[in-house]
Amino acid sequence: DAxxxxxxxxxxxxxxxxxxxxCHQTENHRYMYWYRQDPGHGLRLIxxxxxxxxxxxxxxxxxxxxxxxxxxxxxxxxxxxxxxxTSVYFCAISPPGQRHEQxxxxxxxxxxx
Amino acid sequence: GESVGLHLPTLSVQEGxxxxxxxAYSNSAxxxxxxxxxxxxxxxxxxIDIRSNMDKRQxxxxxxxLNKTVKHLSLQIAATQPGDSAVYFCAESMFSGGxxxxxxxxxxxxxxxx
Numbered sequence: 614d615a616x617x618x619x620x621x622x623x624x625x626x627x628x629x630x631x632x633x634x635x636c637h638q639t640e641n642h643r644y645m646y647w648y649r650q651d652p653g654h655g656l657r658l659i660x661x662x663x664x665x666x667x668x669x670x671x672x673x674x675x676x677x678x679x680x681x682x683x684x685x686x687x688x689x690x691x692x693x694x695x696x697x698x699t700s701v702y703f704c705a706i707s708p709p710g711q712r713h714e715q716x717x718x719x720x721x722x723x724x725x726x
Numbered sequence: 727g728e729s730v731g732l733h734l735p736t737l738s739v740q741e742g743x744x745x746x747x748x749x750a751y752s753n754s755a756x757x758x759x760x761x762x763x764x765x766x767x768x769x770x771x772x773x774i775d776i777r778s779n780m781d782k783r784q785x786x787x788x789x790x791x792l793n794k795t796v797k798h799l800s801l802q803i804a805a806t807q808p809g810d811s812a813v814y815f816c817a818e819s820m821f822s823g824g825x826x827x828x829x830x831x832x833x834x835x836x837x838x839x840x
Contacts, residue, residue, distance in 0.1 A: 617769075644825070655815070655830040656770070663825065703769050712826035713758040713819035717769035 616640045617718035619704050625724045632691040634721050636704030638684075644707035645687040646671075646715060647679060649700040656703065662687055694725045734813060736835040745803040747834045749816030752797065756818035759792060760828070761801045765812045773801070773814075803836075811838045 616639040626632050636645065647659040648671075658671030660679040668679050676698060678690045691698055701722050705715040739745045751759065757778050762770035776783045776790045776799075783790050789802040799816050816831045 653832075655832055656828075658827070661825050669825065705769075707826065712821075713760065713828075714772055714775060715826075715828060716772055717762075720767075720769050 617704060617706060617716065619702075619718040619721050621721060622719065623722045625726060626694050627726055628695060629693050632694050632723065634689045634702055634704075634723070636687045636689070636718060638687075638704075638706050640706060640708070641684055642706040642708055643684070644712055645681065646705040646707075647677075647687065647689045648703045648705065648717075649673065649698075650703060650720075651700050659689065659702075691723075694723075696725050699723060699725045734833050734835045736837055738837045738839060739806050741806060741808060741838055741840050743806055745801075745806045745810070745836060745838075747801045747803075747814050747836065749799040749801075749831050749834075750797055751799060751816065751818050751829075751831070753818055753820060753829070754794070754797070756820045756829075758819040759790070759799050760817045760819060761788075761790060761799075762815045762817060762830075763810075763812045764815065764833070770815060775819075806836075806838050808838050808840065811836055 618637045620635045646661045648656045650656050657673045659677050662668045662681040680688045701720050703720045704718040758775050760775040761773040763773050764770045774785045774790050776792050781792050787804045791800045813833045813835050815833045818829045
């Protein structure tokens with residue numbers, strides 16, 4: 614998985630609780646992304662980062678925030694989880710000069726009850 | 727593993743046959759097209775890409791064809807093996823709003839039978 618780890622790999626949480634997912638890369642790449650994958654919707658971009666402390670919204674960012682304090686770590690936070698955020702979450706990275714190529718981590722399955 | 731898509735189109739092939747997976751795209755401004763493979767319980771895996779000014783690119787056992795006239799992309803897998811069984815996604819890449827946006831297709835499930 615291209616030097617990308619995600620934690621936790623599985624999580625069950627209750628509606629209204631905060632949740633933070635972590636993506637860690639060992640490639641020292643500048644660009645990092647968070648996606649969610651749902652049946653019938655494919656992969657959709659939540660947020661992306663183009664450097665330390667530089668982040669921006671993707672197409673489905675409502676209810677999510679991100680932080681990037683170090684090159685290697687990109688955190689995704691659900692401030693108050695809802696059942697509609699039950700999904701599989703993937704982190705991805707892009708090598709320099711090849712931003713159209715994205716390499717994905719193993720994913721986190723999140724269930725909000 | 728998790729279900730990537732409950733009602734994905736499925737292509738069933740015999741081991742050793744060639745497979746062709748098709749994809750229609752929508753945006754003429756896309757600068758790259760990419761194929762991903764996703765096995766059950768894993769993240770999408772980059773297979774091969776093609777720049778929009780090309781019509782064919784070959785990799786190891788895979789060939790991607792791009793027909794811009796009809797906005798069609800295909801992935802050909804030679805001598806399909808059981809390990810090729812997975813869901814395959816095409817994606818369009820375009821630079822938009824400060825980042826490279828990937829738009830993924832719905833996916834096709836490839837089932838390889840011995």
